[in-house]
Amino acid sequence: MWQGKGKTAIVGIGYSELVRQSQRPLGLLALDACRGAIADAGLSPQQIDGLATYPEAPFLGAGTRDGVDIVSVAWVINHLALAPDVRWYAQIETGMIAAPVIEGAHALMAGACDYVLIWRALHQPRSYGAFSGARAAGDAQFLAPWGCISVIQSHAMAWRRYMHQYGATREHLCTFVVNSRRNANLNPRAFFYTKPMTRDDYFAARLIAEPFCLFDCDVPIEGCVALVMTSTERARDLRHPPAYIAGHGLNTVSRPSLLYYTLDDYVACGQSLAGKLWSSASLGPDDMDAAELYDGFSPSTLYWLEAAGFCKRGEAYAFIQDGRIALEGELPVNTFGGSLSEGRLHGMGHIAEAVLQVTGRAERRQVPGAAAVCAIDGSPMLRGSGIVVTRDP
């Protein structure tokens, strides 16, 4: 068990608007979310003395203009009236957004700072996901000339392989996507809050990369989610009940550098993370009251269900049927609608929802008595990070 179990907590959550294309630059959306999270915790910006983010814009040809394409630690220091001397920060390059939360917990335990602000800001240029260059250098020279370089292709082909190996069909995957939408219809922040979806809607959607249709892909949105962390001692005096950090895991499996990653790579990488997650929290999949599992593309969540041991390899497509992952089911999954229906926040939406669930603040989506929820980010190939949050320390 991790010696830090229950010693730190998430105490505030803030959202900017989550929209397809915002009229406001990303930096201002980030400030909205950061101010919101600080206020939600009942703190003032001047009390924030630690900062962490995972700033990468996750698409081909992404820009790096600060406050436009990304929002760095430096940008937030310049634009938010924080503590006069910020004592600690981390800007994570790999591992997704749970990694800064893990670093934040370590910094708080070490006494490096008192209150950590964490954010994830994403913008969406029109050319998202397309390789637009006339020349393909590096590994791209072995992919782009064949028109085969985007993440959707590798995910679609991994899922094709899954279908082939285990007998899953689009009908099975549809159940997951429709369940996520149903949850989003209870989440006022969700991009698809007011849009229900039937199975027929799913099968009527245009195909993007077979076997994926439009609704197997997360919704590219612009926006930011922020959260505030502090020590368990300080957390007790704040506005809302704290969500305690019970455990964490990072993916540290190294795979040979192949041209294309296989389904086995996805699950092996996920297992590396999940093993550490459960042992550090001294909890297991059976202890979770809900699971917020990354869904950049719909099957990612199924791979996580298998990698984290909620079911066996090759069984997730059957496991998710018959209402088992519904809000009122045995294991509610992506209770807020996930990236597929709330919008792509690269895992931060999953963490925020886990916090809301264990603190009894999930409103109409509340899983009664939720005491432990995991939030896991990543594809789960190559990079990923996850945490378990609990109602009690």
Added chain:
Amino acid sequence: MAAREKPIPVTDALSQPFWDAAKQHRLVIQRCGECRYYNHPPRPVCERCSSQRLEFATVSGRGTIYTFTVMHQPSVAGFEDEVPYINIVVELDEQPLLFMVSNLPHAEKDKIRIGGRVEVRFEERGPELVLPQFRAV
């Protein structure tokens, strides 16, 4: 607006032998001189044993379809006029998980299956560029 050209590979010291051989309609893959492991894309050190003693070996050009997709929305500029286009991942016979990507003509869509056998052909895409492409056998 004129149709965009497909991307042209920027060859480098590591990849030059691959592209030079393709011009002569030969498929070569980087191979480790120590442990005999094939590395693709070519690497500065062997992915398996970290040796720098790397050479290029002619391979059979035969393999199986490991997986595939049909693209209805192009992910690469220059493919706009080809949708829906097919991408396959080929596992070469020489080594498990030794992958290359390829296209297949759309007419072959109904014949694609995981495990289907393929063989290399060469597409002349311009005076300076020859692309290995696999076809069902």
